[in-house]
Amino acid sequence: MKKIFKLILTIGLIPLLVSCNEFEEVNKSPNNVSNISPNFLLSSTTVSLAASYTNLAMFNGRVSPLLQYYQKNDGYKSEEFNALIWLPNTSSIWQGTYSNLVHVKAMSDLAVAEDNVFIEAVALVYRAVYMDLITKIYGDAPFSETNQLEEGIVFPKYDEQKEIYETLLIDLRTAKEMLEGISGNEVPVLEGYDLLYDGDKDKWIKFVNSLRIRMCLLLNNKKGELSVDVDAEFQDAAKNVFTSNEDNAVIYYLGTSESNSFSDGPFNNSIISFSERVGEGFLDSLRQQNDPRMYRWLRPVERKWDRDISTETTIEYADPLGQTFPIELLPYPAGYEDLNTDMYIGIPIGNDVSWTGFNAGPYANSDEPKFSPYLSRFADMYYQNANEYVNRKIITYSEVEFILAEAAAIGAFGVTDADAHYKNAIEASMDTWGIFDDYVGGFDFNDFYNQESVDLSQATNKHQRIMTQKWLSMWLRPEPWFDWRRTGYPNFVAPYKADQPALPIRFHYDTPNPPDPQYVLKYNEAVENLEKSEFVQATSTDDHRSRMWLLQGTNMPY
Structure with missing residues (x-):
């Protein structure tokens, strides 16, 4: 137990992990650590892992606007989100990820102490998923020397990305073999604590193998530089991967409290602004192929311009999924040439100011366009505490x-x-x-x-x-x-008001804080391994458009 206390203390001391407030939360458990079961940590780390993946591309994240899924239509930071103005130390997942890795390590140590091979294997898998996420977002990252305060390592080195992936590939294979070695069809876990597969060993093995082929494909362009045989790893894993939606690694929201509810539901968001609106290109792609998922994800406009009427009227519109919506039809106003009359309308990609008032015609300067009834908003399920279709997906x-x-x-x-x-x-x-x-x-x-x-x-x-x-x-x-x-692919176009004519390909490292010379030295070593692309104008190589090892020499994506 002393080792676990020092493990958590290490994370609090090195400045790459948690703020003071976060440390206070992490530091609560060591006082009663002997009472913690690895089963409890299994359930909590599973939720955290699924949330880490989900939050990266969900509302208020930077990735979905980059992927042109949505844009901000109100004025709050719309220029940052829409024009992809990514500033250093914004929207970082660095601290949260390393904080969660503390719990994964504690889970592993407790599992070893209890001789629970299943939870020990899961800890290997979760560490691999977290490290895969952190390194493919930033590049080189602390890995092999983290959590080693007992050994006197306060400021761990940044491992090279290549070496991280060589370790992760082996770890995932090892975890798969550990699971296969468990006798019977169920794994040793207390009832109710395995939130993914309820103790089903076969599904866990499929999950690990599915993660393996994802990682192998990620590494395909660089596999010749690795000491691990990526082809062999993929082929071994592909023998037993997911075969139906029953295998999906998904965590559902319960909707009974703030902690287990969706971020934009009433528990977590008392005022709904509907500020996120679907990107025009994404919506057009769905519309052009008559894709019915459009009706699940989006609502029609609330006020629709119509060239065939002379008097305002209200209709009840039913979409192909049987959902009904009242819609006000408005006569097309004279003097306007480019108002969109479609039932579903997105906003163009990349404005550096608010889209409020877009497609509002003569009402653009009124109070009403703040809520943009002339644009489609996301389906109601995205503003509920829980819904079967809004969940946290890992793979x-x-x-x-x-x-x-x-x-x-x-x-x-x-x-x-x-x-x-x-x-x-x-x-x-x-x-x-x-x-x-x-x-x-x-x-x-x-x-x-x-x-x-x-x-x-x-x-x-x-x-x-x-x-x-x-x-x-x-x-x-x-x-x-x-x-x-x-x-x-897809062939994204850079936002027309972007500060650079190219999309970001990584997150900026968290700046060393406090700026201890040892930490700064290790940070600088990691930055030196990045390669500036033609779009980097900053002096530092720690730029959103610098290439990490994964992309160096591939001519991708630019």
Whole structure:
């Protein structure tokens, strides 16, 4: 127990992890650490892990505006979000991630003490997921020397990204083998504490293998530089990955308190501004292929311009999922040439000021456009404490099928039949959003798929089509950012009011604070391993458009 206390104390001392307030929260548990069960830490770290992935691309995150899923239509920091003005030390996940790794290490130590191989294996997996996230966002990062205060290491070195991934690949394989070695069909865990799979060993093995093929594909462009055989790792893992949506690694909100409710529900957000509005390009992509997921994710406009009426009237609109909405139809005003008359309307990408008043015509200067009834807003489920369709996803069957489809399309890892995997991926996504259950009159997926804009066999560039459909299917999730960085697809255009004609490819490191010379030295060593792209204008290489090892020498994404 003394070791666990020092473990947590270490994290409080090194300035790369937590603020004073956060340290006080972390430092509560050592007083009663002997009473903590690794089962309890399993449930809490699972929730934290799922939240870390979700929050990166959810509301108030920087990744979804970059992916052009949404834009801010009000004035609060809209220029930062929409024009991708990423300032140092903003929207960092550095402190939170390393704070969570403290709990993962404590869980591992307790599992070893209790000889619980299952939770020890899960700790290896969770450490790998967190470190994968931190290194692919920043580059080199503290890893091998963290949590070693007993050894006198207060300021751990930043491990090179290449070395981190070599370790993570081995750790995930080791965790898989540990799980396989557990006898029986269930893992040793107290009832109710395994929030992902309720003790189902087979699902845990599929989960780990699915994470492995995700990581191998991420490393495909750099596998020749690694000491680990990435092809062999992928092929071993692909034998037993997710095979249906029943395998999805998802944590649902309960909606009974602030801590277990969605961030924009009433428990956590008493005033709803509807400031996030769908990006015009994303919406157009859905509309052009008659994608029914659009109706799950978005509401129609509340006030719609209509060229065929002369008097204002209200109608009851029913969408294809059977949802009904009152909509005010307004006569198209004279003197305006470019007002959008569609039922679903997004906002253009990249303005550096508020979009308030966009498409409002003669009402643009009134109080009403602050709530933008002339634009589509997100579906009501995004403003509830809990909803079955709003959850925290780590990895899903649909993503796994997209991974296999891409691997087959580019001739990697010996995977074949890109068309079948691609089709399965889209169908699985639609299933998770309840399209087949709720579509009025029934939804014919084959009719949807056979469209020239969807069918993979009709694509002139299969790789681009797979990545574009993956981007659509992974709405409000961060992985398409990492996909775009290594493939260049989808072909995003930089925001027209952006400060640089290129999208960010990493987060700026947290500046050493306090600026202890040892910490600054290690930070500078990590920065030196970054490579400036042609779009870096700053003196420092620690820039949002500098290339980390993952991207160096790949000519991606620019």
